Amino acid sequence: QKEVEQNSGPLSVPEGAIASLNCTYSDRVSQSFFWYRQYSGKSPELIMSIYSNGDKEDGRFTAQLNKASQYVSLLIRDSQPSDSATYLCAVENAGGTSYGKLTFGQGTILTVHP
């Protein structure tokens, strides 16, 4: 089982719709969760971080975390063509041996069509 798994995609949504991206993780000691957006040929850009159960909203983005189910998701409301990118879920574990290490999912390609 992979440590971090994302819905395989690609995901295609019409402009203005809600895009839902999902991620599960296997290690229960995981404590920090991040969503990065990566445009083709560019480096990952941090768009959301979440550390406690529940929802966290930032503009059109909402991250949801459920530690009991080991599940984290990202909702993008009013999707725009400029949101078309690969979305990466990343997890950081607790403990000294995990310093500075993010474990990434394989990414979900999102396409928003006009």
Add this chain to the structure above:
Amino acid sequence: KAGVTQTPRYLIKTRGQQVTLSCSPISGHRSVSWYQQTPGQGLQFLFEYFSETQRNKGNFPGRFSGRQFSNSRSEMNVSTLELGDSALYLCASSRGLAGSYNEQFFGPGTRLTVL
């Protein structure tokens, strides 16, 4: 505030050569993590440095090494290059504080091609 910078942006090397990549973190950040990104393996952690000390290392061969300087700038070195080392090498900086939540911010990356 300036972001993370990486040099060079592109490199072409031949098998057997060695390469050194450089990363300057965001001002005030003392942790630098390095990652390798390939289409097949995705983003994989190489190592992390904090205050000139390697605190964590990923599952890569000893040909991959790094160091950090007193100004928090970091370098990584790959010796005896192999074709499979062709990848985008990314560094990310964070505050790196123990017992705290640390967001990592990525630089633009160095695209290494090994011929």
